[in-house]
Amino acid sequence: MSLSPISAALDALRAGRPILVADDEHRENEGDVILSAALATPEWIAWTVRHSSGFICAPMPAEWADRLDLPPMVETNEDARGTAYTVSVDASTGVTTGISAADRARTLTVLADPDAVPTSLIRPGHILPLRAVDGGVRERSGHTEAAVELMRLAGLEPVGAIAEVVAEDGSMMRLPGLLELGERDGVPVITIEQLIAHLDETDPRPAAASEGGARRRVSLRAEAHVPTSHGSFRFRAYKDRVTGTDHIAVVSGELGDDAPLVRVHSECLTGEAFGSLKCECGPQLDAALDAIDENGGIVIYMRGHEGRGIGLINKLRAYQLQERGLDTLDANLALGLPADARDYAAAAGILADLGVDSIRLLTNNSDKVSQLRDLGLDIVEQVPLLVGVGANNHQYLATKRDRMGHIIDGAELDAALARTEAAGAATAAAAPAEPALPATTTPAQNTETPA
Template sequence: MSIGTIKEALEHLRLGRPIIVVDDEARENEGDIVLSAQLATPEWVGWTIRHSSGYLCAPMTAERARALELPPMVQDNEDPKRTAYTVSVDASSGITTGIGASDRSRTLRTLADPLATPSSLIRPGHILPLIGVPGGLTERPGHTEASIELMNLAGLEPVAVIGEVVGDDGELLRLPQLLEFGAQNNVPVITIKALIEELDSEHPSGGAASPRPSVVADQRVIFEVETRVPTEHGVFDLRAYRDRATGADHIAIVSGTPHDGMLVRL
């Protein structure tokens, strides 16, 4: 099996099926199973538990974590990759012990539910939310940011499920083994490098998000977070910005690729 395409991966995600995302050899050099939390089912969560370390995380935006009142797990993050864990959670209703595939899929769907509130969750639990950095893959090319970007590209709620793929011996699988595993299970394998190239592409047909604005030290208005919203008029990127001088928040509704120097009224 060869490396899959981003288009193929997005089709699987929209069907609630898993994909495998591989990062750079110089980074963690691992493959993560990635699912949509919005479409999580006991079947596929159970499959993910069986073929991974069983340590399931739920990448999401900082905005989503704030809405659900999910504070960082620790105040001083000593992780070399700066993985941003929050407190662990379970759904506050509809579960038993919280550890089974049915319970974990319920918790994952709750995390992705736009109507969920902080009281929809209990703390601690058996799912570990992760917060993606505001700049996405341009700032941190990790599985957390990659999975959030993939949910946006697929038009799904930007909350994912990830777990590292391991073999029967419990050790991480590397790319040749991951390709073999993907072929055996009909699961597309893509790379973060290819995803970044897709996002940077200027071809609308590729489904890529438009390039992120850069942030410089003396900018008054800074970019904070972004989400993709499908509508009957097309797919739009909603970008949130904060005015450093006044503290005011602004939202830009973007279609296509804006040119440099475009004027915006605040």
């Protein structure tokens, strides 16, 4: 039992047959059935359901989903892998309940029809479309992107059908099981790593193409000058074409050839709107805006990053666990969530749209630096940002330093805490004493019955 060549997989797809695709053992370490949505048949959809979870999705390019009016399923994507689900659909004609193999095959062929319009579908339904990132598997090495890449390589409409393969005991099937299933049923088995190597060999991407792909990740939707308490800035609103999330770039001054100061800031409702002392997000945003007002630069405000990408409700659940003694990292893991689920591809796209490829990054987070470098940005300097330290978040910041790779000097952290506590004590000492309340007498109770 061995892997099939990419050519055999493409031949199977052109014939309307499925293939099995395994991903990286360090990612999901699982296999998906992938077949052409345009050539879907009840027979192969039934086979897919028998050997999978039965949860069939339809990967497609973002612009294809836009044409069919398929918005993201939720405003804030809390999925650990950032899977870009849209609203579910059925074909508007030619189906009954929508769940049978024949009905799902019909819906898939409608989704892949280049002449289909939004009214060709009804919502909700039994097929889950997925938005693929523009850069394909070389930007995001998932089955969603692999399906779209494979359809294009096969000369088919760029819409696939995918489902996760499960073993007989209900667990996810790994590569040895996929090879056995493929040999038994005559289905080619490949890996995403193979696909990436094939693309690198047959379609090497120059740097300019990579930058263009980053720029296509977002689209500029609005721009205005906004006076704030920190200064007057140019606000540019972007739509993430993969997730549907809106982001803001706050720009100060003219962007020249020199690397500007840039803060990529994650949304934090509790810290920024309510002044939560459990984090330093509010003071960090204030300090970043003050810095670009003074020196010029950009603050990119990333929505959908609440709680390091796990969402507001899960963040509060994590806070509950922290009250019981867990630190910020273990609390996330105890909830079955990643320590940090944030993705910065949209930030790279915004910077590409602004014509910026070299930056001075205002952050303590070494993972953010690594991700942005992997996305093609030249980070000439990492500028630390240690503000907002207090008794309520000192341990939180120490955890980020000790367990999450944040560059925070221990002595500076302790000194910042001491300064905050000293300032609080000085403020309390300078406050005027509360005036004594005047003595009052209690009026005699009127015991007469009112007329």
